Amino acid sequence: MAARIHVGAGAATALSTFNSKKLVAPPSRTNLPARSSKRYIVAAAGSDGSKKSLLRVRHSQKLIANAAVATKAETSATTGTGHELLLFEALQEGLEEEMDRDPHVCVMGEDVGHYGGSYKVTKGLADKFGDLRVLDTPICENAFTGMGIGAAMTGLRPVIEGMNMGFLLLAFNQISNNCGMLHYTSGGQFTIPVVIRGPGGVGRQLGAEHSQRLESYFQSIPGIQMVACSTPYNAKGLMKAAIRSENPVILFEHVLLYNLKEKIPDEEYICNLEEAEMVRPGEHITILTYSRMRYHVMQAAKTLVNKGYDPEVIDIRSLKPFDLHTIGNSVKKTHRVLIVEECMRTGGIGASLTAAINENFHDYLDAPVMCLSSQDVPTPYAGTLEEWTVVQPAQIVTAVEQLCQ
C-alpha cells in the first residue's frame, strides 16, 4: 500500500470517500486518546488526500499470489521514507514500541522469552526488557490467560500469546467468563486491558488441530473485541491500538502471513480497531474478506478486472464489532455482496456478517448475500485436500460472475 493516510478515531478515511455525499462520519469513539491525533500524518504526496492519491493507491496495489511467500512490495515513488519489513517484524516493532512507551505492558506465553516466540514475534524482547516483562510460562493456556487477566485487573497491560490460536480453546473459560465479563459484573470497578494474540487459520499441512479458526467461537463472547491483521502495516497498527485499548482485544494473526513484506512508515501510527480497510474501491460488487483470504480475493480481482468487472474489496479487519458503516456505504453503492472467509460455513464470521448485512441493508441488495467459506470439515493433512478446504481465487471469480449476472 503506497499511499498511507493515517487516521485517528472517528475520522473517515479518504480512501472510502467515493460517494462523499452519502458518507456520514462514524460516531467518534473514545477508546483512543485524543492527543494521539497529533501523530497522524499523511504520507501520500497528495496533500488534499483526495481522489488523486486514491488512483495512485489503486495502481500500486500489490496482488500477492497464494499469500504464503513473501514478495517484494511494489514501492511507490511517493514514499521515500519508511522501512521495509516482514509482518512478524511489524508485530514485533509495534509491541516493542508499546513496551517502550508504557512500562506496564508485558508479554506472557509459551516460549516467548529467550526463544523469541514460535513465530518470532517476541524476538529480542526478553533481552531488552528482562525475563519478568517477557514471561515464559508453563504449558497451561487457561492458567496464563487467567494470570494475564489477574495482572490486568491489578494494573498491568499484558499481551498474552497463544502459540497457536487453537490452543486458546483451552483458555476459553478464562476468556469468556472472566476476561469478557469482569468489567461488567464488577460494575466497572475493574478493567481488563489485555491483548490476546496468536496465529490461526489454515496453514501448510499443520493438521486439523493446528488449523483452527477461533474467531468463529469467540465472536459471541460479550465484552471482547476481535481484530484480524493482514498486512505489515495494519499488523503493527492494530497491535498498538489493541495494547492501548481499555477493552480486552483478541488479535488474530495468520500462520501463512508472517513473512509478508511491505514498506511501512517510520513515523508512529495506529490503526483504528473498529474500522474496516478499503483495499480496492469499485462499483460492481462488494467483496468482504479478512486475513489471508484478502490475498485470494485480490488475486481473483486481477482476473475479474481483466474480465471487465470492477469489484470493491474491503478487508473488514474488525471482526467484533463489524464496521457496518464502511460496509454499509459499500453495499449502498454496489448492491451486491460476496463474503470470502476462511471460517467454516456454520457459525463463522461470514454467517454473522451475512445476517448483519441482511438485517441492516436488505433494501439495498439486488441479489442475496453470497458467502464463500471453508467446508464444515476438520482440515485434512493431505496438501491437496487442504487446498480445497480453503476458498480459492477461481471460486471467487465464479461467484462474482454469478452475482453480477
Added chain:
Amino acid sequence: MAQHLKSSSSRSTLLNVLRHNLGLGSPSHASRHLRHNLPHNPPSTRVSPNPLTRLCNTMVDTLSSTSSHEDANSQVMDFPGGKVAFTPEIHFISESNEQRVPCYRVLDDNGQQLTDSRFVPVSEEVAVKMYSDMVTLQMMDNIFYEAQRQGRLSFYATAFGEEAINIASAAALSPQDVIFPQYREPGVLLWRGFTLQEFANQCFGNKSDYGKGRQMPVHYGSNKLNYFTVSATIATQLPNAVGAAYSLKMDGKEACAVTFFGDGGSSEGDFHAALNFAAVMEAPVLFICRNNGWAISTPTSDQFRSDGVVVKGRAYGIRSIRVDGNDALAMYSAVHEGREMAIREHRPILIEALTYRVGHHSTSDDSTRYRSADEIEWWNKARNPLSRFRTWVESNGWWSDEAESDLRSRIKKEMLEAIRVAEKTEKPNLNHMFSDVYDVPPLNLREQELLVRKCVKSHPQDYPSDVPL
C-alpha cells in the same frame, strides 16, 4: 574414581566443574533456559553396557585423569532439572504417607489455649474486632438466609462454620493485599470495612450496588478494598491471583495476592496450573483452601484420594501447612507467617484450613438430603469456631456476656435496617444493562438498547416498576 566421588569436597568440586562445563548455571530465574552442551570427544575408556553410566563416565573422565570402575550407587547424573542419585532398588513411593500431615492448632476444642502452642500474639483490639466480626458475619448470614427464605432475596450462600477462616485470615493481612475470593469469604470484606448496607445493596442488586445489579447475591466486589469481584466459575480466580501476584512483584510492592477456594475447587485444572505457575514465577501469593468436607453433595472422599490438599503443595514445589480452620488464632498465625514468607521470599504458600460447612451449599440446596442432621448439628455446636474463640477472648478479660448481647442486638438492628433500605432502593437504570460491556458502548449495543426501550414503551405493564428507564 570412586575415591574421588566419596570425598565430599572433591566430589562437589568435580560436580561443580561438571556443571560448569555442561553450561549449567546456578538455579536462578534466568537459568531456566538450560542447554546441555555435552562434550563431543570422549577419550578412550572401557565401555560400560549401561549408556547412562557410559555417559557419566565419559564426562567425569574428561575432567579427571584417573579412571576406574565404580558401582552404580555412588554415581549421580545431571538430567535436565538437576542431579538425581541412582538406586538399585525398585521402589515405588507410597501413594500416601503413613501418618497424615498434622494439623496446626492453638486452642483446644473448648477454646483453651494449648500449653505448648506457638502463635502470633494478637492485641485486645484485634482480638475483639476479630470476634465481633465473626459474630457479625454469622448474624448477617442468618438474616440474609432468612430473607431469601421469605422470598425477599433471590439467592444466598452462607459461610456458617467458616467464620474463623474468613475473619482471622483477613485480620492477618494488610489492606494492600489483593483478595481473589471464591464466594464463601464475605468476612474478608467485612473485616476491611464493607458495611452491612453495602452487602445488602449487592444482594438486592439496587442502584447503590457497586456491581450495578449485574451479579447474583454474594458476588461482591470492591476495588477500593482490594477485593476482586467474585466470579462464579470455580477456581478461575487462582490463576488470576497468580497474575496479580506477578504484577505486585513487578511493581515491587510490599503486598501479596491471596486467593480462597474449597476442597472441590482443588480438583479443577486451574488449581494445579496456578500452583505450578506460582512456583515457577516465584509469585507472592497465598493459596488458602477451605477444606470444609463438602462440594455441594460430594464429600472429600469422592473429590480426591490424596491426604487432603496440603500434600499437593509439595508436588508443585510450594511450602504448605495444614491448620485447624475453626481455630481463629491458628488461622491468624498461619496466614500471618505465610504472608511474611510470600512477600519476603517471593514464594507462593499453600494453607489448607480444615473446617466444616455447617450450612447448605446455598439456598438452592438442602444438605440433609446427603448428610445426617446430627453431623451438621455436632459441628455447629461442639466445634463452633465462635464459641472456641470467645472462650479465649473472655479468658483474657476482653469480652463479656453483656458485650455479646449488646453486639448482637446492635447487629440485628443494623441488618434489618440495611435490608429495609436496600429493598426500597430502586434498581439501577436500564442503560446499565448495556454499559461497561466495553469502555464505550459500540453501535450494536446502542441499537439494542433502543430496541429494548421501544419494547418497554409499548408494553409498560410487563416491565418492572422499580427499574428506572
